Amino acid sequence: MADKELRKVRGVFVEGVTKAVIQQLVDDLQGCEILNDGEVESVHEEYSTRADKARCLIDMVLKKGRVPSEKFIGLLKERDPNLYAKLDLDSKVPPKPIPVPIPGDRPPSPFLVSSTVDFKKEIMEKEAKSIYPPMEKAGRKRLALLINNIKFDRVDMLRSGAEIDGERMEALLKNLDYNVVHLKNKSAEDMDMAVKAFAQREEHLLSDSTFLVFMSHGKRDGIFGIHHEGKDKPDVFNIDNIYNHLNTKSCTGLRNKPKIILIQACRGDEEGSTWVCDNVHEEPEAMEDDNIREDHKEKDFISLLSCTPDTKSYRHVKEGTVFIQRLVEIFNTYACEDHIEELFRKVMNRFENFPKQMPSKDRATLTKHFYLFPGL
Structure with missing residues (x-):
């Protein structure tokens, strides 16, 4: 620093x-x-x-x-x-990393490139039925949750360089027009409470999407809280809880809207259905007899994890994680024209020549393309 x-x-x-x-x-x-x-x-x-x-x-x-x-x-x-x-x-001060161009493509941008009005109009006309409809910037209230665990009870678990990851992700999300709830150094219980409270925010009714970003130590199916001291004294936030708190039943404000999850940990999964009412703005009791229907319990999610199961995620002690560096570069450069799954593919492509680590998509239940249209 x-x-x-x-x-x-x-x-x-x-x-x-x-x-x-x-x-x-x-x-x-x-x-x-x-x-x-x-x-x-x-x-x-x-x-x-x-x-x-x-x-x-x-x-x-x-x-x-x-x-x-x-x-x-x-x-x-x-x-x-x-x-x-x-x-x-x-x-003493390391040089800033030099962005590595993707072979045959443009060099990464150090700032978020905005979409053009013409591009958005073209996409809206060509793919009207196959994209998640974006809300107009003037009336929407996008929210994002960012939890970054840096300091732990165990001194040897300090995530040096993770401050940079938090700064980079917060800047990216704000530039994408999300109001960011940025939390640091939370226990597993605190993380669970934070996600649950975030899912109930009224702003989601006036939003078209959300991002949740978790950065910590972790294991295959969980993210470590700051009190984690190993198998004898675990402090683990189960990744399933993210989906449980934000699914169709629990988070009506984000029903049928993209929920983008970025995690520096590994995975779990669940499938099933639940009963819901069509109109999330009315009292359920007034609607159940006529409009109740069965809907997918978990839908409109996509996650990108920093690595595949059982493998490590690498972090520079001063420049932060390789995953966040490359993800921010890709979003800055290509979010102006690519939907989220293509952005994730490009992030994964950046790791082809880095055999120590490969990000992986998980629980992808998006039924349409999600464009961020930065700047619009």
């Missing part, structure tokens, strides 16, 4: 930076909107000595987190190569 490494060399920076370089860095940071006018004035007006100005500047940047700290380090390298070399930040 750039902010953590920058904090370690704070004293050397304060001691070695010149007044001229401070001025240049302040101007640069103001130009790229990391510092506002008030903060710039604070550096220049509230502190008279060079050292105090330097402390003020670096502390402001550190408080803003990883991305501003990375920018600050890059600017320092340009403005004072000698001081930068003295800080030895090259050996």
Whole structure:
């Protein structure tokens, strides 16, 4: 993490930076909107000595987190190569991963590419009966649930680098117009309660879809909570509970709407049917005699797991999991034109030459194509 490494060399920076370089860095940071006018004035007006100005500047940047700290380090390298070399930040801050192009295709985009109005119109006309109908952006209330377990009771279970995964996924989901409920470091019981509460949110009635993302240690059929200490003291959230809380019977607000599940753990399954009423907006008692019908208990789901059963999922201690990195790249680049199953296929394709790990689709019960139409 750039902010953590920058904090370690704070004293050397304060001691070695010149007044001229401070001025240049302040101007640069103001130009790229990391510092506002008030903060710039604070550096220049509230502190008279060079050292105090330097402390003020670096502390402001550190408080803003990883991305501003990375920018600050890059600017320092340009403005004072000698001081930068003295800080030895090259050996402490890893370079950003270079996106690997898919053979014969476009390079991954670092940002989410928007769909065009013409593309959406064409799809709506050509595939009207075979796609899930999107709601208009002005009236919809999309929700997503993101649970990221990083710190556990057992110190050796720390998921270093997982903070980056959370940041990346939250940014992607927000760019796709989902309001994100982002939870961290939850027990199995807490996760179960969170999914159950999420399924009952009224906003789903005004939504056309949802995403649920779980990131933790896990096993074939469960996701570990933070109190997990092994077989003797398990803390496991059963993956089946996700589907039980969001299925046709339990979550009427998302009935017949795509429910996209992304999990860094493995699987379980269930099939069956339940009795439902056609109209989810009315009192069931008023509808049962005439309109009750049998419907699929589990429908309109699709899941992508980070690996196949019984295998490992790999994570870089500073850059996060390979799965989340590549998934975000694919969504950024292709969600503008591909439906969700094609996006998942492309994610899996990115692992063909990475034999340690292969993501796998599971419990795919989508009956139509689901397009995200980012930006629209």
